[in-house]
Amino acid sequence: MKPSMLPTTVLIVEDTATTRLILRQGLTQAGYQVIATENGYQAILAFQQHSVDLVLLDVNMPVMDGFECCEALRHSEKGRHIPIIMLTGRDDHESINRAFELGASDFITKPINLRLLLQRVRYGLRDSCREQALLQSQAEQRRLIEQLSEAQAQLLQSEKLASIGLLAAGVAHEINNPLSCIKANMQTLKYYIDNLFTLQHSMSELLGQEQLQHQARQLEQTLEWAEIRQDSPELLQDVQEGIDRIQTIISGLINLSDTGNSITKNSTQLEEVIQEVLTPFDDMPLFQGTIQTHLCNPALEVNIDKADLLQILHSLLANAMDAAGPCANLDIITYREGQTGCVEIQDNGPGIPDKHLQRIFDPFFTTKPPGKGTGLGLSLVYQILKRAEGKIEACNRQEGGACFKVKLPLVSLN
Template sequence: MNDNPIDDYKANILVVDDTVANLRLLVNLLAERGYKVRPASNGSMALSAARTEPPDLILLDILMPNMDGYEVCEHLKADEHTREIPVIFISAVSEVLDKVKAFAIGGVDYITKPFQVEEVLARVETHLAIRNLQRNLKDKNEELGKTLQQLKTTQFQLIESEKMAALGNLVAGVAHEINTPIGISVTAASVLAEDTTDFSNIYQSGKMKRADLETFLDTARESSRMILANLKRAADLVQSFKQVAVDQSSESQRCFYLKEYLEEIILSLIGNLKKTKHTIKITGDANLTLNSYPGALSQIVTNLVMNSLIHAYAEEEAGQIQLDFQREGEQLILQYSDDGQGIKPENISQIFDPFFTTNRSQGNTGLGLHIVYNLITQKLRGTIQCESQVGRGTKFTLKLPITQR
């Protein structure tokens, strides 16, 4: 049961008119359509009501005693708490200069009395839709801005840690992945802005038809849907990258879904993977959870993938990397494999040794697999084994506790 009946209203509308009959007509008309409507019979009452509880939309008469509608609108636009509220003027004044003045001081629309009920409702709905779009865009942009700021802060912390040598790849992945949804959002916003200008021009020309209103409303709804959906995707992607980054910089233990987290780790490596033709496949129960150290797991998987990219394949070769996992009792069996060139038999026993590398001429330190071994055996209290055949690839089998104690 909803304890707050205000939540049931479609929107909050303030109607300002000094003529009682007009005020009553508009209030009843909008209330019947499910809006919360508040009446004000003069400019002072209107300003007080708007500041006390800012409405979603204001219908404002122009010709009123003491303070006319133009002055009311100017006060509203000068106040940071009310300046964003859309104002629709409703007046018997029909001169072009009056309409121009109404738009110049911040009005979003102008309806001439006597008005048509359908016209008032259509314009109210149109501007409420635009208002909701603006609010949602502002909220999403603020949320995305905060998330990006958190990511920057996390990046700074990770730079200070030797464990996060792959930070550059993480940032590249963020830029690569969020570019498309943000680009779509910008395009949709541009279309909406252009259509709003065209709609305003049609209205001011006096040639506006109901079809023009309906077309514009359709555009506003579709643009809103596209923008919100794509900004949400961008925010979700940034959140995924941020989680991987935070985990890699901390020693925290937590419960997480393994498959989902492996996918986030691979996504964070897009900066390296997009330069290759390789594909990575992850198979296992999506509902399997670990109570472990995700940061350590992220380092392990990252180092294994980078080891394959550097050592397993020739340039321009298209490889297949596989991550398979399953639960056996209280243990996780995680197998990482590639179909690359494999490891020579005489080198198998040395691959986990510090500073061992067959690729030192290209700047490799030989610490990648040594770090992997230490994380698995010491941090995660597990084991790792390697099997490899020259020309047929390499497989690492990890056995880890489902729950770290």
């Protein structure tokens, strides 16, 4: 809707000079600002260059007639909702129907009754104001609905995490105690087996008699001692890795269950932490890709503990490398949005299937093969950011690959 302090502008499109003059004088005396043109082509140029509130459009004109001009105006973004009143000496139904089909708001036949025309102009502008107000109201409603949907999604995610967190805390507690016992016994068992191998080696050297050595070798073959000696370290290592993996899952479950506690917030320089988190990746022999950084200047001070930010960025970088493979090309971009510091991690992998986009932050959700992922990494990132009053978004890039965007509150200078 046009501010009340600005004059309402009417665009006249009329090829007859006398009629154009009469319309200009009548509208000017009524308080309107007037732009007058002679044909449809001039009208379109004037419409693009000026702010127009209503168009009075003659039908029969050279260069471009009123029907063509009306259709062109309606196809433009500015002219979609502008009132257009057609002026013509024709009063046949075919012309009237065609005018309305092409988007005319009203239709006046010549000779023109100026008083009637001014009434039609006022009504057209009033209806236009109502339509614009309705469009603004609809746009506001759509914005509120989007905000409500986002809030509902966040609430659902929070409730889901809270419910799973309570279950996870109980499961983690029940598993952790026997697991600690198993781990301690494994260390003792490894110590005993190492001593047995040492004893067997020493006994073999002490058995000097050939007959005793022969009997010892037969016993070793019967017990498959060589296979035991060869396989035992690998078996123990597999068991140890399994225990470590279970402990990692339990640690994740405990962190996931910590939904109600706030985290420590410190002033942390985002770009400095990014440089630090990249250091271990430089020494990875299997990674043959590239990591490009595009960092904000001046540096951004965000309100989160440094250790938490390191965990977030490390998890996202590891995920990006897993998705894009050993030859991944990754981009890390930082920038400011109002009072928020943003960091994007982009990869050139296959992207995220649409059906997974709404679930990737759910606990235990993973697309990796069994045994390759716990499905807790991104849910922990989501949980840490939630407690830090931050956000994370995931999307697919038009040029291919995925993008994770982290938003964190900037440190206030006051």
